[in-house]
Amino acid sequence: MKRLGREIGRAAAVLLGILSLTFVLFHWVGGDPAGRVLGAHARPELLQQLRQAYGLSRPLWAQYVDFLWSMVCFDFGRSFAGGQPVAALLLSALPRTLALTVPAFLLGSAGGLFCAALPLLCRRPGLARLFDLASAAAMSLPLLMLIIAAQYGLAYRLGLFPISGGYGLPILLLAALQLGYDYRYYRGALARHASGDYLVAAVARGLPRWRVVLRHWLANGAPSIAVRLVTAAPFLFTGSLLLENYFGLRGLGAVLVEALWAVDWPVLRAATWLVSLLFVLLHGGGDLLCRWLDPRGKPEEAEVRRG
Amino acid sequence: MTASRLLRLCFLASALLAGCRQGGEDDFRALHLASPPIGGLDPIRHGDQPSHRLQSHLYETLYTYDYEDRPYRLRPLLAEEFPQLQGGGRVARIRLRRGVLFHPDPCCRQRPLTAQDVVFSLRRLLDPAQASPAAWILSGKVSAVEAESDEVVRLTLAGALPELPHLLAMTATAVVQPQAVAYYGDQFDQRAVGTGPYRLLEYRPRQWLRLGAFRQGGRSAAAGVGEGRAGARGPLAEEVQVRLFAEAQPMWLHFLRGDLDLCPLPAEAAGAALSEEGRLRPEWEKKGMTLFRGSALDVTYLVFNWRDPRLRRDLKLRREIDQALDRRQAVRLFFGGLGEAAAGLIPPGLPGYRPFVAAGAAPALPLGAAPATLSLDIEATVQSRLFAEYLARALAPRGIALRIRQAETGAWMARLQRGDFQLAPMSWAADYPDSLNFLQLLYSKNAPPGPNLGAFADPRFDRLFERARLLPEGRQRQALIEEMLQQVAQQRPLLFLAHRQAAVLVQGWLQNYQYGDFTSALYAFLRLDLAAKRRLLPELLR
Numbered sequence: 065m066k067r068l069g070r071e072i073g074r075a076a077a078v079l080l081g082i083l084s085l086t087f088v089l090f091h092w093v094g095g096d097p098a099g100r101v102l103g104a105h106a107r108p109e110l111l112q113q114l115r116q117a118y119g120l121s122r123p124l125w126a127q128y129v130d131f132l133w134s135m136v137c138f139d140f141g142r143s144f145a146g147g148q149p150v151a152a153l154l155l156s157a158l159p160r161t162l163a164l165t166v167p168a169f170l171l172g173s174a175g176g177l178f179c180a181a182l183p184l185l186c187r188r189p190g191l192a193r194l195f196d197l198a199s200a201a202a203m204s205l206p207l208l209m210l211i212i213a214a215q216y217g218l219a220y221r222l223g224l225f226p227i228s229g230g231y232g233l234p235i236l237l238l239a240a241l242q243l244g245y246d247y248r249y250y251r252g253a254l255a256r257h258a259s260g261d262y263l264v265a266a267v268a269r270g271l272p273r274w275r276v277v278l279r280h281w282l283a284n285g286a287p288s289i290a291v292r293l294v295t296a297a298p299f300l301f302t303g304s305l306l307l308e309n310y311f312g313l314r315g316l317g318a319v320l321v322e323a324l325w326a327v328d329w330p331v332l333r334a335a336t337w338l339v340s341l342l343f344v345l346l347h348g349g350g351d352l353l354c355r356w357l358d359p360r361g362k363p364e365e366a367e368v369r370r371g
Numbered sequence: 372m373t374a375s376r377l378l379r380l381c382f383l384a385s386a387l388l389a390g391c392r393q394g395g396e397d398d399f400r401a402l403h404l405a406s407p408p409i410g411g412l413d414p415i416r417h418g419d420q421p422s423h424r425l426q427s428h429l430y431e432t433l434y435t436y437d438y439e440d441r442p443y444r445l446r447p448l449l450a451e452e453f454p455q456l457q458g459g460g461r462v463a464r465i466r467l468r469r470g471v472l473f474h475p476d477p478c479c480r481q482r483p484l485t486a487q488d489v490v491f492s493l494r495r496l497l498d499p500a501q502a503s504p505a506a507w508i509l510s511g512k513v514s515a516v517e518a519e520s521d522e523v524v525r526l527t528l529a530g531a532l533p534e535l536p537h538l539l540a541m542t543a544t545a546v547v548q549p550q551a552v553a554y555y556g557d558q559f560d561q562r563a564v565g566t567g568p569y570r571l572l573e574y575r576p577r578q579w580l581r582l583g584a585f586r587q588g589g590r591s592a593a594a595g596v597g598e599g600r601a602g603a604r605g606p607l608a609e610e611v612q613v614r615l616f617a618e619a620q621p622m623w624l625h626f627l628r629g630d631l632d633l634c635p636l637p638a639e640a641a642g643a644a645l646s647e648e649g650r651l652r653p654e655w656e657k658k659g660m661t662l663f664r665g666s667a668l669d670v671t672y673l674v675f676n677w678r679d680p681r682l683r684r685d686l687k688l689r690r691e692i693d694q695a696l697d698r699r700q701a702v703r704l705f706f707g708g709l710g711e712a713a714a715g716l717i718p719p720g721l722p723g724y725r726p727f728v729a730a731g732a733a734p735a736l737p738l739g740a741a742p743a744t745l746s747l748d749i750e751a752t753v754q755s756r757l758f759a760e761y762l763a764r765a766l767a768p769r770g771i772a773l774r775i776r777q778a779e780t781g782a783w784m785a786r787l788q789r790g791d792f793q794l795a796p797m798s799w800a801a802d803y804p805d806s807l808n809f810l811q812l813l814y815s816k817n818a819p820p821g822p823n824l825g826a827f828a829d830p831r832f833d834r835l836f837e838r839a840r841l842l843p844e845g846r847q848r849q850a851l852i853e854e855m856l857q858q859v860a861q862q863r864p865l866l867f868l869a870h871r872q873a874a875v876l877v878q879g880w881l882q883n884y885q886y887g888d889f890t891s892a893l894y895a896f897l898r899l900d901l902a903a904k905r906r907l908l909p910e911l912l913r
Contacts, residue, residue, distance in 0.1 A: 096785065102504050107511050108820055113499045146411055147502075148557050156576065212620060220624040227628070228614075228621040229578070309617035314408070314577030318617065325780075 071351075075344045082340040083135060083333075087128055090329055097144050097327045118144065118329075131333065140334035145326040150334045153319060161303035161315030163231055168238035169300055173293060175239065176246025180254055185277060195247060202244030210237055211310045228312035238307060246292065253288035257281055287354040294350030298342040302335075399904070401610040402881075402897055403631050405622045408577055408615045411560035414545040415496045418504030423542035425613065427891040428582060429474075430545035430565030433465060433489070434536045436804070436889045438896050442720055443804040443889050445536050449484065449546060449566065454526070454535055463526040463535055464519065465489075472587045474563070474570040478554035484546060484566055486518035491549045493526075505543030512538070531841055537803035542891070568606040568895035582611040582894070606895035607883070629911040632881045632899070636662070636874040638707035644876065649708060651876070659879020659907045665886030666711070666719040667873050669800040670809065673762075673866040674825040678790050681743075688743055688771070689863045692794075695765045698727060702869045705758055709874050713867035715856055716809045723806040723852045742770035748792040749775065750783040758796060788819040790826060796868075797824060804889055806852050807840055813855075813864060827864040880904035 098114040115121050119130065134141065140150035179199075183192035214237055219225045225233040257263070258281065266276045282289070303317030316335075323331035406425055410417030414426050433450040436443040447453065449471060454463035467486060475481045493516045496503055515527035528535070538544065551564035563571040569582035584606040616622035619637035626634035636644055644662075646652055651662040675682045675689060682688070698712035711719065712727035719726075747762065749755040756777065763773040773794075778786060787795055799822065801808050811817050814836045815828035832855055839851035859865070877884050880903040883896050890896075 098502075099784070101502055102506065107507065110499060110506060110510060111820075114502050117500070117502065144502075146560060147416060148560060152557070215620060215624065220628065227624045227630075228616070310621055312578060312614065312616065312621060314615075314617070318408075318577060 071348060075348055078344055079337075079340060080132075083132060083337065084128075086333060086336045087131055090332070091124065097329050101144050101326075135333065135337045141330045143323075143328050143331050145323070145328045145331075150330045153331065154316065154334065154338075157303075157314070157316045157319045158301070159315075160308070160313050161317065162300065164234055164238065164307060164313055164315060165300040165303065167231070168235045168242060169296065171235065171239035172242030172246055173296075175243045177250050177289065179243070179247045180250035181277065181282075183251075185273075192251075195251075199244040199247045202240055203248075207237070207241055207304075207306055210241070211306060215310060228310070230311065231313070234304075234307040234311045234313065238304060242296075249292055250285075250289065253292070254281070254285045257284045260284070287358045290353050290357060291350060294346050294353070297346050298339055301342060302339060397610065398612075400608075400899065400901065401612050402608040402894060402899060404611060404613050404894065405616050405625070405631050405634055406613050408617050411576070412563045412571070412574065413560040414492075414543050414547065415501060415503040415505055416560050418543075424893070425580070426545065426563070427542050427567065428569040428611075428894055429563035429567040429571055430542065430547060431471075431567050432540050432542060432545045432891065433467075434540040435891045436540060436887070438887065438890055438893075439885060441887075442722070443887075445540060448540075448891075449489075450539075460531050461528050463528060463532075465524045465526070465539075467522050467524065469522065470587075471566050473548045473551075473566055474585055476548075476551060476562075476564045476570075478562075478564060479548070479550040485521045486524045487521070488546050488549060489524045490516050490518045491552075492546045493524075493544060495547070495552070496543055503543065505541070508538050508541055508543055533841055533843070534803065534805065534807075537805060540803065540889075540891075568892050569611060572610075578615060580613045580615075582613070584609045606892075607898040608894065611894045626876065626878075627911065629878065629908045631878075632897070633875055633877045633884060636709070636876050638709065641707045641709060641874070645708070645874075655876075658910060659903070661877045661879070663875045663877060663884060663886045664709075665873050665875070665888070667800065667871045668718050668720060668804060668888045669798060669871055670713055670716055670718055671796070671798040671868045671871065672713070672716075673868065674795050674797050675864055675866075676790060676793050676795075677825045677827045677864055679793055682745075682793060685741075685743075686863070688741070689866070691769050692766060692771065693863055693866050695769055695771075696762075696866065696868065697765065698868055701758075701761070704761065705754065706869060706871055710869040710871045713869050715867055716812070716859060716865065717806050717856065718801070718809070718870040721801075721804060721806045721809070722849055723856055725856075742772075744772040744774060746774045746776055746793045748783060748786060748795045749777045750780045751777045755796065787824050790819065795824070798871075801888070807836070810836060810839075810852065810855050813859065825864055829858070829862070832858055878904075879907045 096111075096115075097118060098111045098120065102110055102114060112121070119127060138151075140154075142148060143150055143153055146153070179195050183189070183195060214233060215227060219227045219233060260281075262284075263276060263280055266280050267273075271279075301316060302320065303315045305317035305321050307313065308315050308317045319331065320335050322328070323335070407421040409422040409425050410419055411422065412426055412429065414423070414430055417423070431449050433448060434445055434453075435448040437446055445453075447468075449468055451466040451468050454465050456463055467484065467489065469483075471484045472481060473484060493509065493513070495501055496506060497509055497513070497516070499506075512529055512532050513526050514529045515525075517525045517527075519525045526535070532538075545565065548564045551562065552559050555562045561574055561576060563574075568585060570585040571580065572583045573581040586606070614622075614625070614631070619639060622631065622634055623637050623640055625631045644652060644655055649664070651660065673692070677683050702708060702710040702712055714725045714727040715723070717723035717725075747759050749759045756775075759773070759775045759777075763775065766773055776792075777783070786792055799809065799812055812822050813827045813829075813832060814823060815826075815830075815833050817823040818826040818828070835851050835855045835858075839848050839855070842848040842851070873886060873888075875884070875886055880900045882898040882900055885896075887893070
């Protein structure tokens with residue numbers, strides 16, 4: 065219980081730090097939202113009225129307290145740029161982002177795990193070298209170049225995918241990009257367990273190969289896999305601006321970048337708060353999951369072992 | 372599984388994921404157009420040009436510019452005639468056309484437009500609570516808007532406002548239906564109940580729109596749309612599908628495949644599509660495509676901070692910088708050749724424009740201005756940085772060193788408005804087609820936060836500007852404009868770089884297209900030649 069309290073306290077401190085930093089950055093380098101909304105021609109008295117309406121003329125400490133309270137209450141207000149409720153704006157773009165990122169995440173993770181496991185299972189160093197090369201290529205190619213080449217070649221020239229408006233090609237591109245990183249990570253994480261004596265023993269006992277892989281090898285690597293999945297999951301909600309723009313999907317990535325250009329403070333602060341909250345919650349959840357998957361990680365049990 | 376089966380499977384899967392609709396005959400007959408992303412459909416809510424261009428098909432303004440006439444000619448649209456000025460020019464009475472209907476919509480019963488609707492729309496634009504980025508159009512210039520009757524609107528002006536019809540031709544002043552605003556509330560930005568030649572059938576924010584023709588008995592929806600050389604009255608295409616593209620490449624590829632009827636030529640494709648002389652290459656002409664080039668009615672320039680005593684007094688230094696600029700090279704480098712070297716403030720298409728004449732093949736010799744180190748303030752973009760470095764290289768041989776300072780857009784603009792700069796690159800696009808809209812950049816009362824960023828101040832220039840502003844179009848006004856331009860050429864408070872151009876490619880089956888920066892309801896004038904489309908489309912798909 066004491067440990068849970070400590071974890072919650074730490075998470076709250078992280079969130080408070082992020083929110084404070086966001087507030088400082090916005091006021092320090094964010095520019096004048098009223099000027100952005102009303103444009104270069106705006107009359108000074110209108111600008112002043114709008115600053116008052118946004119609450120920007122009040123003392124900074126009052127703005128800060130209000131900001132923290134509205135975030136805690138999930139009251140995101142209205143967008144400066146379009147006037148619509150921020151929550152509705154984010155929710156309307158979320159399905160398009162998730163339709164792109166979730167399949168790509170699943171495909172990339174499964175592919176990365178598979179590619180990492182295959183050479184270790186088959187004990188084929190040549191295959192591993194080939195995958196190493198392919199993953200290095202996938203990681204070093206800029207996404208923009210991949211998009212332009214794939215859209216021109218696969219969609220326009222070969223007609224295999226719609227040029228824009230379809231999810232097939234962007235999902236494949238995002239998955240390919242993620243696969244390179246995932247492969248490297250899983251390979252490193254799983255290789256540690258590949259030479260374990262318990263695997264030799266399991267094979268010697270005559271267990272089927274798939275059972276050795278799933279029940280013993282992957283199960284032992286599960287905490288590492290869980291860590292990877294949990295740390296990558298919050299990015300599902302931030303979208304990919306380039307893919308969204310090039311394929312006409314216009315999800316959260318585009319909304320956030322437009323908000324950044326427009327100094328749309330309510331949208332930016334809501335997005336920052338939600339993503340950091342997700343990070344903290346998922347990382348906390350990931351810790352619990354890892355301890356459940358591998359109880360050796362629990363401090364009290366480590367004490368027992370040492371004792 | 373063979374490679375071809377795998378490819379087919381990929382295609383099937385992607386088609387399923389895309390949720391593609393099979394295009395039928397209706398789809399074939401519809402106009403297929405492209406637009407940059409729009410903020411939304413509420414005329415007062417957004418200040419960007421793509422939003423206003425699209426909104427102009429759904430909503431109408433009191434005045435508009437003729438589709439075909441150049442220079443642009445203003446004519447009444449929802450108004451019956453130009454404003455009648457009373458009370459020494461302080462009151463403008465505008466009589467409305469009768470029987471103009473709003474689009475049918477579930478929000479309320481279809482009814483004709485009245486003066487109360489105009490009053491509601493203009494007051495809404497002026498309302499500080501709405502925080503409209505377009506409020507500047509009337510704010511401080513119009514002090515009251517009232518309805519004298521169902522057909523007459525009365526505007527009380529804060530001072531002389533000869534540009535009123537121009538202001539009332541801007542899309543932000545378009546007439547919306549009050550019941551629709553109340554009914555849809557937050558969602559009004561995604562709806563449209565206006566009187567325009569098209570009504571909104573479907574809108575998928577940030578993705579696409581579908582518009583259907585709206586005609587009313589006895590009168591075209593756009594009050595004269597399609598009159599004259601364009602042919603029949605009213606919108607010519609029954610349905611328009613507009614896709615919103617944030618990037619040029621997908622738009623361009625769709626156009627090349629015949630999915631779009633017209634497409635602005637992206638700078639990246641200009642080299643492939645245009646010859647050295649800037650003409651469309653023959654292989655593209657063979658596909659039936661036509662190139663339209665038009666002046667974008669803008670000017671890019673370098674502004675000197677007139678508050679800096681050294682810069683203000685040293686004409687030789689300003690001329691030295693002016694001579695160092697190779698404008699034609701800059702147009703090639705920074706606008707992909709889609710522009711014209713600027714000789715002055717006024718762009719082509721407006722009275723006062725002068726074409727650029729190069730001094731000669733060899734670069735002009737240094738004038739011998741005293742060595743100087745100047746700061747150049749730019750916004751932190753790649754394009755600005757490249758331009759700044761180009762300028763620094765051009766000035767170095769003349770003993771002028773540039774200290775480049777860059778800042779994020781908001782901070783950069785704030786610095787300029789505070790007067791904390793010496794030199795800065797800037798551009799101005801016309802709010803309405805009038806030479807004075809450019810000359811106001813040097814009017815002292817427009818000093819920051821107004822558009823006269825360098826705070827240039829000259830009593831003689833101000834007097835000429837104030838006199839010209841009150842005069843109607845004509846020889847006397849033109850003479851004053853010429854006098855102001857001469858003064859600018861002598862004093863050089865701004866150094867002009869280029870007037871940008873737009874290049875638009877049009878498929879062989881699209882008729883009646885004419886480039887125009889101030890064209891309202893462009894789609895209503897476009898006609899499809901379906902026989903030509905049937906003939907040319909397979910060629911593109913091959």
